[in-house]
Structure formats: structure tokens, C-alpha cells
Amino acid sequence: MEWVTEKLTGHVGAILTGQQLNSLTDAGFNGLRNALFEHGVVVMPDQYLDPEAHIDLAKRFGEIDVNRFFNPVDGYLEIAEVRTKPEMTQVIGGTWHSDHSYDPAPAMCSILSARALPPYGGDTQFASMVAAADALSPGLRRMLEGLRACHTDASFGQSKVGLGGEPTAHREPVFHPVLIRHPQTEVQALYVNGDFTTHFEGWSAEESAPLLDYLYRFATQPVFTCRVRWAPGMVAIWDNRLVQHYATADYSGHARLMHRITVAGQPLN
Ligand code: SIN
Numbered sequence: 723m724e725w726v727t728e729k730l731t732g733h734v735g736a737i738l739t740g741q742q743l744n745s746l747t748d749a750g751f752n753g754l755r756n757a758l759f760e761h762g763v764v765v766m767p768d769q770y771l772d773p774e775a776h777i778d779l780a781k782r783f784g785e786i787d788v789n790r791f792f793n794p795v796d797g798y799l800e801i802a803e804v805r806t807k808p809e810m811t812q813v814i815g816g817t818w819h820s821d822h823s824y825d826p827a828p829a830m831c832s833i834l835s836a837r838a839l840p841p842y843g844g845d846t847q848f849a850s851m852v853a854a855a856d857a858l859s860p861g862l863r864r865m866l867e868g869l870r871a872c873h874t875d876a877s878f879g880q881s882k883v884g885l886g887g888e889p890t891a892h893r894e895p896v897f898h899p900v901l902i903r904h905p906q907t908e909v910q911a912l913y914v915n916g917d918f919t920t921h922f923e924g925w926s927a928e929e930s931a932p933l934l935d936y937l938y939r940f941a942t943q944p945v946f947t948c949r950v951r952w953a954p955g956m957v958a959i960w961d962n963r964l965v966q967h968y969a970t971a972d973y974s975g976h977a978r979l980m981h982r983i984t985v986a987g988q989p990l991n
Contacts, residue, residue: 725753729761734850734965735948736761743957744775751782754959758831759907763848763948763960763967770955771835773798773981780833780983787822787829787986790891791878795981804834804980806844806883806973813978814883815969818849818942819917820962821984824875826896829962830905830987836956840976846950847968848960851911854941855901858912863901870897870923871914871934897923900937902990904963912941913990915966942966963990 726740738757741750743766757764771779777800780786788794792802792814806813822829834846858866874895878885900922902913916938921930950958960967962984 723750725750725757727757727761730765730948730950733853733946733948734762734848735765735950736763737765737767739767743769743771743779746779746782755783758959758961759904759964762850762852762964763950763958765950765956765958767953768955769835769957771957773801776801776833776835776981776983780985783831783833783985785986787825787984789822789982789984790888791875791881791885792982793885800983802982802984804969804982806840806971806976806978808975808977810883811971811974812882813969813971814885815846815967816883816971817917818938818966818968819915820851820913820966822962822987823873823898823913823915823918824893824896827986827988828898828990829984831959831961831985833957833959833983833985835981836952836954837981838977838979839952839954840973840978843970843973843976844952844978845970846952846958847947847970848950848965849942849947849967850965851913851941852909852964853946855910855912857940857946866900866912869900871900871930872897872920872923873918874920875918876920877917895920898990902963904961905988905990909964911964912937913963914938942968963987
């Protein structure tokens with residue numbers, strides 16, 4: 723059985739149907755991984771993964787990279803809880819970002835499984851950093867190719883969504899190229915994000931801000947995006963080197979619970 727693939731938009735995202743994630747053959751898993759690298763984010767409806775199956779799937783991609791700021795799911799340290807309580811006005815991941823960019827070897831992918839959904843809203847939006855890199859003018863691309871940017875986990879210290887409570891979890895800032903090559907496919911992608919990037923190497927934060935702000939706006943313009951509308955049992959997997967994502971906080975007064983596992987990546991060049 724092959725995956726049936728339906729593209730979500732011109733630049734990013736695909737819905738995959740026809741197979742169950744908890745019983746994938748090696749060929750099925752290879753098809754899933756290739757689709758992830760091709761589309762940046764893949765969405766699989768009607769999967770209803772339990773925690774064990776979620777962990778087993780993640781381990782097929784690589785070692786699990788346990789997030790040091792999120793609360794774990796009861797009994798499963800490997801799974802981060804992405805919970806919105808009805809009284810919360812902000813949500814986890816409610817601004818454009820790439821998971822774990824503050825680490826020396828940022829997470830390769832994140833696997834998000836819907837557990838309890840609000841009656842409406844709570845979509846996750848994705849933006850293709852490949853399409854953004856591709857659309858840069860040759861002059862700006864040449865300049866960015868010579869730059870690295872600093873990423874830090876400091877923003878968790880100001881979190882209003884119940885993350886970052888443990889001060890010893892914070893680590894030293896790291897530098898990554900502004901334009902990276904994907905470790906497996908070597909496609910070029912823009913790799914700066916508003917949550918964790920602070921400045922360009924050798925530039926002050928003040929000097930960096932106008933160009934970084936321009937890049938954040940440029941990279942997340944609607945033409946580079948897709949929107950995942952969640953349904954019960956749905957699972958989405960995204961490659962953090964290829965896309966940024968944004969959790970939409972438009973369901974005030976309602977609860978939402980997702981389970982997330984991040985898979986270890988490698989240093990970026
Ligand atoms: C995240 O940023 O990983 C959370 C995404 C979501 O809850 O939609």
C-alpha cells in the first residue's frame with residue numbers, strides 16, 4: 723500500500739492517507755520520511771496514536787530529543803504536553819518559530835498528535851523557509867550566505883504559558899548559518915525566527931533588528947504558508963529545518979491538548 727498524497731498549497735504541506743502510522747512497513751516509513759522532506763509538513767488524519775505508538779514512530783526517525791521546558795505527559799517523559807486551558811489568553815507556540823533552534827543540534831522534526839480539540843479554531847500554520855530562501859533577491863541572498871545568527875532559549879524565561887519555570891534548563895546561546903543546507907536533501911532554507919534569534923554574528927542587536935524583522939515578515943507572508951485544520955486523531959509531522967510554524971490562538975474559553983515529540987537533529991551548515 724502506498725501513501726496517497728494531496729498537496730495543501732503550492733509551497734508547503736501535504737495530507738497523506740492510506741496507511742496507519744502504528745503499523746508502517748519500512749517502505750511505508752521511507753515514503754513518509756521522503757514526503758516530509760519534500761513538503762516540509764505532512765498531515766495524517768484518523769491515526770489516533772496512543773503514547774506508546776507515538777514514541778515508537780518518533781524512534782523510527784531517530785533519537786527522541788526531550789524538550790527541557792515543556793511539561794511531560796504523565797508517565798511519558800519523552801512526550802511534551804501542549805496544553806491550553808480555557809482561561810488562557812495566550813497559547814504555546816503562538817508566534818512564528820522553529821522548534822529547538824536554540825540548541826547546537828536543533829530538532830529535526832516534531833510530531834504533534836491531537837488529543838482534545840476546541841470546537842473551532844486552534845489551527846497550526848506553517849511557512850516554507852525553502853520558498854522564502856528561494857524568493858530572496860540575489861543581492862540579499864549573497865549577503866545572508868556569509869552570515870550566522872545567534873539563537874537563545876532566553877524567551878522561555880518570559881513565557882506566559884507555563885513554560886520555562888526551571889532556571890537550570892537554560893543554556894548558552896548558539897550560532898547557526900542564516901541560510902542553511904538541509905542535512906539530507908541539501909536544499910537551501912532560511913533559518914532565523916522571531917522567538918529565538920537575537921542578532922547576526924558580529925552585529926549588535928540594534929543593527930540586526932531591522933533586517934531580522936524584514937526577514938521574519940518576508941518569510942511568513944501568506945504565499946509561503948499552509949494551514950492545518952485539526953480533526954480528532956490527526957497527526958502532523960514537520961521538519962524544523964524546512965518550515966516555521968504558528969499555533970493560532972483563536973479559541974478563547976476552550977481547552978486544547980496536543981502531544982508533541984521532537985526528534986534529535988544535527989548541527990546545521
Ligand atoms: C508548537 O509550537 O509546537 C505547538 C503547535 C500547536 O500547538 O499547534
